[in-house]
Amino acid sequence: MSLLKLLVVLAVWGGLWALNARLAARGHHIRAIRLAVPVIFGLTLVLLWEMVVRLFGVSSVILPAPSAIAQRFAAETPTLWIDFVQTMLKGALSGYVLGCGAAFVTAVLIDRSPFLQAGLLPVGNFVAALPIVGIAPILVMWFGFDWHSKAAVVVVMVFFPVLVNTVAGLQATTAMQRDLMHTYAASYWQGLVKLRLPAAMPFVFNGLKIATTLALIGAIVAEFFGSPTRGMGFRISTEVGRLGLDMVWAEITVAAIAGSVFYGAVSLIEKGVTFWHPSQRG
Amino acid sequence: MTKVVPVLTVIVALVLIWYAAAVGMNAQWARDQAARAETTLGFGELVVDTWSQDRPVLPAPHQVAQGLYDSVLAIKPTSKRSLVYHGWITLSATLAGFGIGTLAGIALAVGIVHSRAMDMSVMPWAIASQTIPILAIAPMIIVVLNSIGISGLLPKAIISAYLSFFPVVVGMVKGLRAPDAMQLDQMRTWSATNSQTFWRLRLPSSMPYLFASLKVAIAAALVGTIVAELPAGATRGLGARLLSGSYYGQTVQIWSALFAAAALAAALVVIVGLIERGVLKRMGMAQ
Numbered sequence: 001m002s003l004l005k006l007l008v009v010l011a012v013w014g015g016l017w018a019l020n021a022r023l024a025a026r027g028h029h030i031r032a033i034r035l036a037v038p039v040i041f042g043l044t045l046v047l048l049w050e051m052v053v054r055l056f057g058v059s060s061v062i063l064p065a066p067s068a069i070a071q072r073f074a075a076e077t078p079t080l081w082i083d084f085v086q087t088m089l090k091g092a093l094s095g096y097v098l099g100c101g102a103a104f105v106t107a108v109l110i111d112r113s114p115f116l117q118a119g120l121l122p123v124g125n126f127v128a129a130l131p132i133v134g135i136a137p138i139l140v141m142w143f144g145f146d147w148h149s150k151a152a153v154v155v156v157m158v159f160f161p162v163l164v165n166t167v168a169g170l171q172a173t174t175a176m177q178r179d180l181m182h183t184y185a186a187s188y189w190q191g192l193v194k195l196r197l198p199a200a201m202p203f204v205f206n207g208l209k210i211a212t213t214l215a216l217i218g219a220i221v222a223e224f225f226g227s228p229t230r231g232m233g234f235r236i237s238t239e240v241g242r243l244g245l246d247m248v249w250a251e252i253t254v255a256a257i258a259g260s261v262f263y264g265a266v267s268l269i270e271k272g273v274t275f276w277h278p279s280q281r282g
Numbered sequence: 283m284t285k286v287v288p289v290l291t292v293i294v295a296l297v298l299i300w301y302a303a304a305v306g307m308n309a310q311w312a313r314d315q316a317a318r319a320e321t322t323l324g325f326g327e328l329v330v331d332t333w334s335q336d337r338p339v340l341p342a343p344h345q346v347a348q349g350l351y352d353s354v355l356a357i358k359p360t361s362k363r364s365l366v367y368h369g370w371i372t373l374s375a376t377l378a379g380f381g382i383g384t385l386a387g388i389a390l391a392v393g394i395v396h397s398r399a400m401d402m403s404v405m406p407w408a409i410a411s412q413t414i415p416i417l418a419i420a421p422m423i424i425v426v427l428n429s430i431g432i433s434g435l436l437p438k439a440i441i442s443a444y445l446s447f448f449p450v451v452v453g454m455v456k457g458l459r460a461p462d463a464m465q466l467d468q469m470r471t472w473s474a475t476n477s478q479t480f481w482r483l484r485l486p487s488s489m490p491y492l493f494a495s496l497k498v499a500i501a502a503a504l505v506g507t508i509v510a511e512l513p514a515g516a517t518r519g520l521g522a523r524l525l526s527g528s529y530y531g532q533t534v535q536i537w538s539a540l541f542a543a544a545a546l547a548a549a550l551v552v553i554v555g556l557i558e559r560g561v562l563k564r565m566g567m568a569q
Contacts, residue, residue: 017399024399034402041403062426119288123296129497129551130544131505133417134520137528137536142307142339216415224421224512225528232418240421243429248422256414263413 005055009048016044064246072246073253079235080254087232088258090147091219095154100211103159104204107166111192121167128160136222150222150231157218158211162204169203170196202277205270212262216255297343301333304342308332311339341534349538365542371519372507373546375435379442380503384496386443387450394451395458395484396476408451416444420510438519442506446499453495457488486565493558500550508543520546 020040027033046066052058053065060068073080110116136153143149173196181191223233232251239247274280305328312331316323323331333342341349350365359366390408394401420441427437461483469479511521520543527536 020403021397021399024402028398028402037399037402038404038406042407062430115288116292117288118285119290119292122285122289123292126548129501130547131501131508133505134508134524134540134543137524138533138540141528141531141533213413213415217417220415220418221509221512224509225525236418237421240425243425245422245426248419252418252422255418259414260410 002056009051009055012051013044013048016040016047020044061243061245064249068246069249069253073250076247076250080250082230083232083235083251084254084258086147086228086230087150087219087223088216088262091150091222091231092154092215092262094147095151095219096158096211096215098151099155099158099215100162100208102155103162103207104166107163107170108192108197110167111170112188117167121164124160124164124167128164132157132160133218133221136218137225140222140225145226145228147231150219150227153222154215154218157214161210161214162207165203165207165210166200169200172196172203173199201270201274202279205266205274208266209263209270212266213259216259216262220255300340300343304338304340305329305332307339308335311335337531338533341537345534346537346541349534350541353535353538354542365520365523365538368518368520368523368539369542369546372504372511372521372543375438375510375519376442376500376504376507376550378435378439379444379507380446380500381443382439383443383446383503384450384499387447387499388454388492390447390451391454391458392480394455396480405455408448411448412452416448417441417506417509420506421512424510438507438510441510442503445502445506449495449498449502450492453491453498454488457491458484460484460487460491486567489561489565490558490567493554493561496558497551497554500554501547504543504547504550 020037023033023037023040049063050065050067053063058065064072110120133153135156136149139152139156140149143152177195177199178191181195186194220233220236223231224237227234232255236248236251239245239251271280309328309332312323312328312335315331332338333345335341338345353363353365357364359370361367390404394405423441424437427433427440465483465487466479469483474482507519508521508524511519512525517526520539523539524536524543527533527539
């Protein structure tokens, strides 16, 4: 019996994969098909997931079905919204703005001192590779359980990637471009604002995009160390304890959507700011 | 060598700021204690006290160094209070996960490069998955695997494999596509088969890309393991040390575990960097 079920699942998988393979082979230059193929693939995975859970009777404390997650999502939308506001808007976003702002200002300030750059860059590169989430328990002790401590964790996490990228970006101009500004008798600040900052933007946005994911991770993980009775990290850890896995998956869905939208928004701004860069001119 | 002086200056400045901050943040407790004993502290006494409290808000650097010495060198590595013991627990899960994630990532990248259907189906999801906080599912994976009887090293390794998987896929796809049309045409004029092109052109040219993403992946794998050690019940590993330190207000223990984790991360990245240098040099690709 279970062999038959397995065959059904494999048949559905094979059928949809064959459809995708045909689409990809025939129409890889058609825009609609390029969009459809990954969507079909994603839907296939969700369908297989649902079928496996139902056909084999997988317990909901191990893997809830997508339909159960969707139901829970719809039923608990107010709670999810409260958690979203607490973690994403208050914790992650305020920390992101503060941290990226501080890193950008620091990069511009140390721009005039090659000594500081030579000293700070290796340290910054080193720190950027460290498991910085580990400072979460310390910052939760310092700033309390509410969103301030989460924002502080996010500030520290996003600071170094943005700093390192901005400093690298400010060095991205060529000697000839700087000489041209020199022949215009441009002052240091004119050269900075009109040539070097715009030229640095692709690098800055690279750092800002890396920082979006870090900000969400920092805000969620910091809540594992203590939080008020709301927030995505709080909900995930308590619902895992109560085996309410459908709610956990609903929170993860929110986190995935929030992360993608956040990243997409930063990419859109990048597109507007660095419209002149080759990578943006398709 | 010219870089050493500025770097040292910055580090010394950071340590000085740290000492000053320790005075500022621990002063309240010191004053409260003095007030309770109905004495007042002169500035010198205050500074000495803030640098030697048992449970300071911010331990001074030498206290952290002492904590590290006590838990790394002055204690048997097999003891439950030794950071070597906890570090090994974390390291073994990290390496296992890194290995699994890297192999799976390379395999998927090979598939993506050779099959257009896989490329179009999987690649957008692999890229999109880098924008979502995957780490959030760590507690769930631990608890679910625990409930079906899998515990210990494997659940942690799965999480760190998952985190190191996507950087490797994206970097490796880029690397396998690095040979340009002229090099591919050259292989064709030699009537090379697909597998010959893969082993002799694509794979060698992908090495710089592979190592760049391996450095990201091993750092991510370590973070994954540490976070995986956080859910209640874990008593071993650097993450568990962080959590128990934060439960009992043992700030020196938190900072020691944090520095041990940082040293571990740095060592892992440096080792991957050294292997990269050796491999690229032997292949004649070193810059």
